[in-house]
Structure formats: C-alpha cells, structure tokens
Amino acid sequence: MVSTDTFLDFFLETREHTEAICKPLEIEDYVVQPIIDVSPPKWHLGHTTWFFEEFILKSYDTSYTVFDEDFSFVFNSYYETVGKRVVRADRGNLSRPSVKKVYEYRQYVTQAMKSLLESNEDSTLLAVLEIGIHHEKQHQELLLTDIKYILGNNPLLPKYSDTFLEFTIEKGTQSWISMTEGVYEIGHNSTDFCFDNELGRHKVYLHDYQISNKLVTNAEYIEFIQAGGYKRFDLWHAAGWDWVQQNQITSPLYWYEIDGVWHYYSLNGLAEVDLDAPVTHISYFEAFAFAQYKECRLPTEFEWEAAQEQFNWGQRWEWTESAYLPYPNYKKVDGALGEYNGKFMVNQKVLRGSSIATPTKHARHTYRNFFPTDLKWQFTGIRLAK
Amino acid sequence: MVSTDTFLDFFLETREHTEAICKPLEIEDYVVQPIIDVSPPKWHLGHTTWFFEEFILKSYDTSYTVFDEDFSFVFNSYYETVGKRVVRADRGNLSRPSVKKVYEYRQYVTQAMKSLLESNEDSTLLAVLEIGIHHEKQHQELLLTDIKYILGNNPLLPKYSDTFLEFTIEKGTQSWISMTEGVYEIGHNSTDFCFDNELGRHKVYLHDYQISNKLVTNAEYIEFIQAGGYKRFDLWHAAGWDWVQQNQITSPLYWYEIDGVWHYYSLNGLAEVDLDAPVTHISYFEAFAFAQYKECRLPTEFEWEAAQEQFNWGQRWEWTESAYLPYPNYKKVDGALGEYNGKFMVNQKVLRGSSIATPTKHARHTYRNFFPTDLKWQFTGIRLAK
Amino acid sequence: MVSTDTFLDFFLETREHTEAICKPLEIEDYVVQPIIDVSPPKWHLGHTTWFFEEFILKSYDTSYTVFDEDFSFVFNSYYETVGKRVVRADRGNLSRPSVKKVYEYRQYVTQAMKSLLESNEDSTLLAVLEIGIHHEKQHQELLLTDIKYILGNNPLLPKYSDTFLEFTIEKGTQSWISMTEGVYEIGHNSTDFCFDNELGRHKVYLHDYQISNKLVTNAEYIEFIQAGGYKRFDLWHAAGWDWVQQNQITSPLYWYEIDGVWHYYSLNGLAEVDLDAPVTHISYFEAFAFAQYKECRLPTEFEWEAAQEQFNWGQRWEWTESAYLPYPNYKKVDGALGEYNGKFMVNQKVLRGSSIATPTKHARHTYRNFFPTDLKWQFTGIRLAK
C-alpha cells in the first residue's frame, strides 16, 4: 500500500512535469487547434487541473472555494454527467482565459490539493487521486503530440526542442518469435494502478502464431510506397481505400518529399528520414495495408500481451488487429468517472505498448490504448505477426 | 458431392425466386435509391446476373457473347479488380437500362448458364456457381429490405403484400440459458457451402455466461423509450449518443407515434405496433443502449454460436458485441472474388442468425452477417446476455 | 380581350404539348432526379396539374372532388403558403404515385377544367388560368432541359429524339450595334400576358454602348479554352474561381474530349461539336470570364431590352450582367401566387430572350428569366457588349 506522502510526491512531480513540457512554447502556441483531434495546450493545462477540482476538492475539501465558476464549462471534456461540455471543435476559438490565468488556476488547485493531502488519508480520495494523476499523464502524452501537430503544420516549421529524442534504432536483424497454441491469461493482475478497461483478468485461447522481434523501419515502409502501396486497392480495407482517395494520402504524417528525398518533421525540426528508425505516424489503415503487402498481419492485442516479454516495446504505440471491446465481466463505474473508457468501446482499434511521448510510471504491458482507424498524429508504429 | 443436375435446379430456382420477390412492384419502384445503403431493385436484378456473366460465362463458355458491354460498368459493385465501379450513390440516377432490358439480360444469362451447365461438370466452375447462387440469395434479402425502405419512405405508404409474414410471436416466458466456462470450437465444420469468413474452425475460451431464450419484444422496447432511453447519454456509446443527437432518433425505423399510440409500417402496410412481437429495425447503437438499460449486455458472436442450439433463431438478425474481424488463419482469396468479405473487416459489428427476409437454404448457425453500427433498415433484433 | 373559348383552346393545347414532350420517354425516365436542380418528369406532370386543382378548381368549382388528398403534398413546390412542401432533394426518391396514376390525374383535372371553363367566364378565374397556362409552359422548358440532363448523364447516353433541333447557325460576320446615351423605357407595356416581375414600366438612363449582333460560337469558346481560360484566375470572379476549382470545370456541360476532339451530347445523341453553332450550357461565371478574356463585358438587361429589336434572339437564354431585382414600384401579390417571383430576387442573374426549348407563345422581349450564377443545364448563351 502506497503512503499518502508518496502520493503527494507523485502528484507534485506530475504537475511539474506537465508544465515542463510546455516550457519551450510561445504564448500563441497554447491557443490554437488546427484539427478537431488536437487540443490547445492551454486546454490540456486547464482540463487536467479541473479534474482535481471537480472530483477531489469539491467533494473532500469543505473549505474549498472554486477558482472560477466558468472554468467547469470551459475545461470539461466528455464528462457529460458533470455539465454541458464545450463542443470540442470550438476549443481553438477561445482566447480567454489567458495562459497566465490558466497557470494561476493550476497553482491555486495544486496548492489546495497539497493542503488537503497533508491532512486527509481517506482511501477513496487516494483512489480518485491516483486516477487523476494518471489522467494528467495521459494528457502529457497528448500535449506532446498536439504540440508537434501545431508546430509541424505551421508553414514556418519551428522546432520544439534540440534534445527531444524521437527514436532509438533497433539493432540486429528481424526475426520471428514463435508462440505455442493454448490458453493464456490476459489483463491486469497486480495491486498496482491500472485503468478500468484492463480489469477482468481472463483466459483466451490462442492458436500457434509468430510475432516479430522488431518494429517495421522507415526503409521497409519506403519500399511499400515505392511498390505502389498507396495505389493498390487490393491491399486496403474498403473504408481505408476511401480514406486514401478522399484525403490523397501518400505517406506517413509529417513526411515531405523534397527533390526525390523523403524528409520528416520531428520535434527537432525538419531533416531527412532515417532509414533505420521505426516508421511512425501511420494510421491503422496504413498499418493493415502494409501488413497485407508483406503477406503478414497485425497481431491481436492478446497475442501481443502473451508475447511481450520476448521483445522490446515502448517506442511506438503498436496498432493491433483487435477492436476496442470490453473484457468479459467488464463493469462500467457509475457516475462521471464511469464515462472514462466504456463509452469509447466501439469502432476503435487497440494499440499496445507505449511511445517515446509516454511519461514515466505510466506504461504497463496490460495498458490498452485506443484510437479510430484513420488517426496518425500519435507516435504509432507497426509490429508484424503471422 | 452434389451433382450438376441438382446445381442446375438450385440455380434455376434461385433465379426464379429473385423475380418472384419483384412481382408486386410497379416499374417505378425498380428505379429509386432513397439512401446510399439501399440499392434500386433494378440494380439488384442486374448485378446478380452480371456476377454469372463475369465470373462464369466469360471464363467457361468460349462461345458466349456479352449481352451489353456497358453493363459491366453499370452493374458492378465493389469488385474493384474487375473494372471501374459506378459510384454507389449514383445508382438511383440511372433510368436506363430499362427494367424490361434488365429482365431480358436476366433471361439471356440464365439461358446461357443453363446450356453451359448441361454440358460442363468442371468442379471449379461448380464452386464459383455455388458462390454465385448464394450471392444472389444475399441480394434477395437485400431486395426485400430495400423495397421496404422505398415503399416505407414514400408519403403514400403503399403496401408490398397482404401475405408477407414479418414475425411470429415467441410464446412462453423469458428465461436465461446458463453456459459453462471452457474451450469451444467456432466456425464452419461441414462440407456444405459457406462463405470464406466462416472458415478457419478454431478454439475460443468462453467464461461462464447466460443468454436469453427469447428476443426482446416491442413492449420491452417501448418501456425503454418511456423510461427516457433516448435521452439518457449514460446508456450510450459516445459515438451512439452523437448519432442520436444529430439524427434526432427517438424510435426504431418505420415507427410513427399517432395520437399517442405507436404505429409501424410493415410490408403489409401501416398498423399498430404488436407489443408481443420481437422489436426490429434498431441499430447496434440502440441494441447496446437497451442492453445497458436492462443492466445486461449483448452476447459475443462466439457466445451466440456456442449456445444457439438451445434457443430458436431465424426471425431477426441479432446484433452481437463482436466486431467483424478475421478468424485466426483467415486467408483472403486472390482476385475479384477475394474482395468479397475481407475488405469489410473493420468498424462493423457481427450479426448472427438470420431473418424472415433470408431466403431458404441460406441460413446457417455459423453465418456471419455484418453491418455498420448505425444501420437500421435490415430486420435486426436484440437477444440479451449477462 | 381574349374570349373564354380561346382560353380553353390555349389551355388544352398546352396540356397536350406537355404530354407530347414526354412521348419518347421510358417509364423509368420519369422518376429520377440526378441533381437537386433537375426534377423528375413525373413531378413536372403532376405539379403543373396540381396548380390548376389548387388555384382554380378548389376555388371556382364547388362540385369538384380532389383527385387524391396526398397529391397536394407530393406535387407542391415552393408555395409555402399552401402546405408543407416535399423537400426538393427528395423528389427523386418517390416511386409512387406511378406514372400511370399521374397521367390519370392529368386527365381528371383537364376534364374538370374543361367542364368548368365551358360554364364560367369569371375574369379573375381567367387571370389565374392564364398564369397557370404560362406556368405549365415554363415547366415544359424545364421538362426538356431536365430530360436532357437525365439522359445525358446516363452512362449509356441514350438519345431523346432524331428531330429535335438544338440550334441554327447564325450566318454573316459578327458586328457591333451602337446604341446612344439617353433615357429608355423598360418593362411590359401591352395588355398581353406577362409575369409580375416584368411590370412597373419605368425609365432607365443608359450610357453609350455597343452590343453584338451575334451569339458567341463554339469556335470562339474553344479558343478561350485553348488559351487557358479555365486556368487564368484573373479572368474570373473570386466566387467563380472557387467554383471552377472545386468542381474541376474545364468545358461547357455535356462536352467530352475524345482523342483531342470536342464532342457534345445533344438531344439527338453524341456528336462532334459544331464550331459555328452558338455555345451553350455555360454558367454565368463562364460567360463573365469569357467576356473578360475578350476584353468585353455582358450587357445589362436594360441594354439588352433597349437594343433587342436590332438582333435576332430566341436560341439561347442570354446571361446579362444584371442581378435579378425588383423593378421600381414592383408589388408582390398577396397569398400563394405572390410567392411566385419576388422571393427569388436575391443572388441570381437575369437571362434575357428565350431558347430553342421555350414553347410557343411564351417568349417576350420583356421576359425576365433568372438563375444562380453556377447553373449550366439550361440552354444558355453569350452575347457580348462593350
């Protein structure tokens, strides 16, 4: 059992890290929302703070005064139980509250939380706190990917940092890990923190399969492009093919062909594509088509979890063939927190592992990330199976 | 092994039945396409015929002369390997070829097939023939549901037939069938015909579950409506809730509230809703929300298949919680026929069983039907699990 | 003053002519609506009939029984005073009432009108009758252009007729008619029939101008295409340029470039473009850009009317630079008939003259036709001014 002290440290360290991510930004970068899936950094800062105010301070701190009554409206996201949400597409139109005011809000709530935690050891409070901390860590990853989208779609292509490492090269040759048919146990199985969608440890039956020890590289993906991968409809789902046509997709996100050479915008600015690096910023549709091209397939999330000890993961969210569905006996929590995961369990694909944007203490081999099949702005990657 | 004679009979009987379905139509009814998912009856007549011309006569009958070179363009659907398809949304704009011409086309191809089959016992031909027959049977079901949509959305609400039976009441009380945890075998396991998506007989591990012996009735569904089911966002997926809001959904398709009493358009015309009949024309989103309301869930397709001998099915396509995905070791067939199923295996839900619109010799307990989560025009229904 | 007898003849001859236009159609051609601006021929047949039922028989024939109560809903167009209209985009989804039924409706109403007119000489009745006849004549022109659109966008490109003459060549060379500065009188000035938008005879001041004695030919228009007319944004309005880009416009409607030679679908089928024929099926945006290219302009409707006795018109509706606006002292009629013209007097351009599709006794030099700036399916043409 983790002590309150440890939780307080964990809380404060998380709060600080969020602000550290935003250090390199200009005030203007905090405000814009170039596409609906990307939120303004200002909103992430406020929203993660609002979570603690709404679900902890309002309930457990009787002396707490709300910082600003309007913020509940502005910084709510999909928690429809709590109040009328700001329509997501409108977030980028809000110039107020100012960035300065949002940082004051953060400071105010962090202080109130600190005082509360020093005097309250209620175990249900700690349970919500732990969710709140991991909620903020999720948004830390989104902050990085959203900042990348904001800067990477600006015609001036400003860099975010000189030191952020977007990948490490996996040395050695590709080989296949063989897994044997049988019943495997899947799902969270410790007393450590996890999200509700990982619960319901259960058995699945897997047939013989093989899974790659390495992620697909840029060199392999360029081969797919050069072989006409984006022009062969037989490699794609019908919905994927429509998506390719309508959006005229011809490469991963952030790729630019300049005088015949593929370039890539990373958080360090524009540079030539590193052929040995793992391919990234591809949608599920592209991951599937690539696998078809290689006459392989994507692993299911169960195959991934059963084999994960035998390969390195953590650079890229790995698309799986699994649809995002509840585990047997999954039980949606009542109330606003219950809206967290269950309501998204339709028409999305599971991604496993974690990425270089995932904060520390947030990755787990049972973690179930999920996105629609056409999204590319996360640090996604491909691991083949057959 | 089925003899060629038997196949010829099966073929001719199928061809005749398609035309029998269209008997009650006015010529005008053959032409329109009120929504993108509904095809004009004329198109179904031509498309099923084109299949035999394209995949059999052109390959196996060296003396065959194509009826009209343009028809390949007009009656192709999603077989992108074969030629440039007519964009689906445009089908309802085509007044030509005329209905009379399409019937001549049917006659011409049926005769050519008859001659060919009398002299050719090639086994690969018979394999394609069998697919062609079942393909036409699939379109027989779509013909009925599309005709219902065309007539049921006409302000004059014309009836299709006096005798078509849309349901039979399931007598007796609702009870739960208990199934025991363990490994079950799933998928097609005989030498009879099946589609490729049923193949790859394999093991799945199921945990203890219960499944209802009856379909949900209209009375139960009206209770859900009256309890505010369409207004409680906590019962819905986020995507389902958006769909309800945007389309202002308040009831199953074809329901009209007249002076406080729910009426329903069936193929026999408009009448009061029969409270004991199984509810139908609901989307997956609605089936899911209803199950949430009852504090139950929908069965997976594996749970359904494992238990199906213990309940009656066949009136309604039953929505399952399973996403439409390939079975382990599923192998897409090469070429145009390979486009048949695999390319739809994303963002759709499996429906099991069959409906009152399904033709004879076409239903199987391993059959995997599939539709997007928002479609309502098929004869869908709900069987609960927990 | 025209006698009732003459009116009856005029009425009957108009009713017959409408049906004569539809003679070459297959039943299927009556039903479809490929774009929102085109109505199904069946609808035109019913709608022109409904006009007489609604505005004459219901008011003046006390013994009249409505043919079918639902038809008022189905065949109403924009007369919002009278009842809830069928949304225009839905017309092509209506397979019922059948074509046969619509012809019965025509017959029924024509007979009732005939009986009424034989016994009633009420002058307000005759005024409405005259509007109804000219209303039907307007729809005769739309019938022809809509039929052309339906057949001309069918992949089989069926012809409508062997004898319909789409143009006559204007012989002689192009020259400029000079008009002198001064006050001119504009608007209807006889006791003959006209629409309300032509009334309010009034003075306008025109400055010196010149207007062409001939319409622009296909040869001249091809020169514009070859000179990159569709690629030079400086020739276009900003809105016109957006329209060209979004719709990828590269030629008049119904033009197909086959092996480097421009072909044209006319009501007689597909053939090579006749270089000496007047260009047709161009939008206002294109007419304007062409005029810019020639360093000329389009005439205003006042310039056109003042000069019209000095050139031949009647083959093509001629786009003018004038916006469709009320004449001074224009007074909207009260009630449903008042909706006829006034409500369209915004964001449309005036076309003057008439076309080869305009029925007899329907053209006048004061006639004000009007369409939005992007429509091409009418028999439009270009006369330059400077």
Place this chain on the structure above:
Amino acid sequence: MVSTDTFLDFFLETREHTEAICKPLEIEDYVVQPIIDVSPPKWHLGHTTWFFEEFILKSYDTSYTVFDEDFSFVFNSYYETVGKRVVRADRGNLSRPSVKKVYEYRQYVTQAMKSLLESNEDSTLLAVLEIGIHHEKQHQELLLTDIKYILGNNPLLPKYSDTFLEFTIEKGTQSWISMTEGVYEIGHNSTDFCFDNELGRHKVYLHDYQISNKLVTNAEYIEFIQAGGYKRFDLWHAAGWDWVQQNQITSPLYWYEIDGVWHYYSLNGLAEVDLDAPVTHISYFEAFAFAQYKECRLPTEFEWEAAQEQFNWGQRWEWTESAYLPYPNYKKVDGALGEYNGKFMVNQKVLRGSSIATPTKHARHTYRNFFPTDLKWQFTGIRLAK
C-alpha cells in the same frame, strides 16, 4: 495636390492607430479565428504591413531587404497574382509568427517606408501609398469587428473597453424625405482619394421615392420579433428563409434573451438592449424581411446617394437593395492591385454610409461597401424607403 510630408504624417498616424486599436488585447486574442469571415488580429497587423512591403518597398526601394521571405505566404490574402495564398480558413491555426515578431515586422516596414518617403516623391509611388493607407484603414474597421466577434463569442464575455461608444441615439421623430423623379449623377466626383469601384461618374434615372430620416431602432426591431417576424416565411426571400431555418436565427447577433429581457454584448460588455439605439448586427436577409414587415423596402444605393445630404449617416453601414455591380465604364486595373474590388462583384449587396468602427478620413458619401447577404458581424443597420 497633397505634399509628401502630409502623406508621411498620414501614413504614420494610420500605422499608429492600428496598434492603438489592439492595445487592450491579450496576446491570446491576436491568434484565434472563430469563423471564416473573421481574421485573427495578428493577421490584420501583418497583412496591412505586407501590402507596403510588397507593393512599395520591393518596387521603389532598391536597398530594401525583405523582413522574412515566408511572410509573403503567411500574410497575403486574395492577391492571387502575387503568390500562393494561405487558405483563409487556416489563419486561426497559425501560432507563429508570434505577436512580438509581427510587431517587429511592422516597426521594420514602417521605418523603411519613412526613410523611403523622405527621399522619394514619385507620384505613382504616392498613388500606391494612398491605396495602402486606405487599405490599412479598411482593416482597422475589420480589426474592431473581428475583435468584437472573438470576445463576444467567448463564454467569459470579456469586455474590450469602457469608453468605446457603439451608438448615439437619434432624437426627434421619424419622417419621410421625398425625392423627385429625374436624372441624377452618381459616383466619385472630386480629386480626393476613392476606390476604383466608385469611379465612372454616371447618370441614373430615379423615380419618385421617399427615404427615412432615421435608422430603424431596437424598439422597432423587437416589435418585428414579437410579431413573429422570424417565423413568417412570407416576409423572407426563399434563400433568406432557408438561412433562418438552418441557422435557427431568432435575433440580431450578440443578442441574448435573459429572463425575458433582451441583452446585448457591446465592446463595453453585456447590458440590456437600449430601445432607442439603432438596431445593428443584422444581415441583409433580416433587413429585407423587416422592410417587408413594415410594408416598405430598402433604398437602392443610387437613391441613398442622391438623398444622403438630407439625413445623418455614419453610425451604421446601411444595407441597400442594390447588388454590388460595376458602374458603367468601370475598368479593372491590371495586375495585383486590380484584384482589389472587381472580383467580388457578384452575389453581394452594397452597403452605404459608414459605421462607428470606420476610422477618420475614411468615410465618403460615394463609398461602396459590400458583403454577402448572410453576414452580421459588421455594424450594419436599416434605413427604410418606399
């Protein structure tokens, strides 16, 4: 003839005033673009500066070094002759260049212009300079209306200023000014500056008319609302009625009904509607419907200009019934500056006068402002005629 010195003062005073308008803004307010018609203040600052760099410094100052090559791309608007424009809807996604950088750009260009003007008295330069100054003044007005939109659509409803005066009440009773039939001269007729669309002084013939001495007040407009003005389709153009339905319009922009009392967001914050103030923020569609309701009409721009000396104008841009069309003999200037006005002369309405947001030395009685028929965010108003 104005001296260069005077021009330099005029230039510097204009540059300063633009920045004064932005004084009350937070940095975040400079960045957002809530709707396509509103531009981010940052963009206005850069765009007006770019005009001087592009059309003056690059041509007349051989020693000039461009501030940043990318800015031409970022701050261009519709001048397609000059370079590839940033798609207008994307402006609000650009966090960079930063506001600080844009002010440096302004400073840099203003200084370069100052040096140039001190040594260059070229008369074509001065002509372009005068256009550039008036161009910046136009954007000053847009800055104010766009700032109002940004703040007035923020859920916190922040005020812009305590002192900005949005209206003065017109005392005295409403009466009609009678104007006599005859030929009037219209268009610019002095050596002072004007835009090209005002040129071509010409004669028009006007019939007897009356025009109001006062603008329509909020009290009168509320009467229209209460009389069901937004629910009576007979008062509206067909296109206006569709617009009302689709956008659910029920009042002027910035109006909120709170507990039965109409409130209004002005640049001074939210307050009750002042009944005697002139109504504002209404579209042409609404102005027309209001006039219909009063059994009056809107004046044409010619009627307005002929009568304008007899009433006070300058508070509100007054919608006229006139479409925005070229005057006789209007000649589009060649090159990029020629794109300025002519390309918008379709499907827009002329507004006459000026508004409380119009800067000094920018209003003229011959000024022709123009907007599409559905726009409301300018300080528009209604003057009736009959």
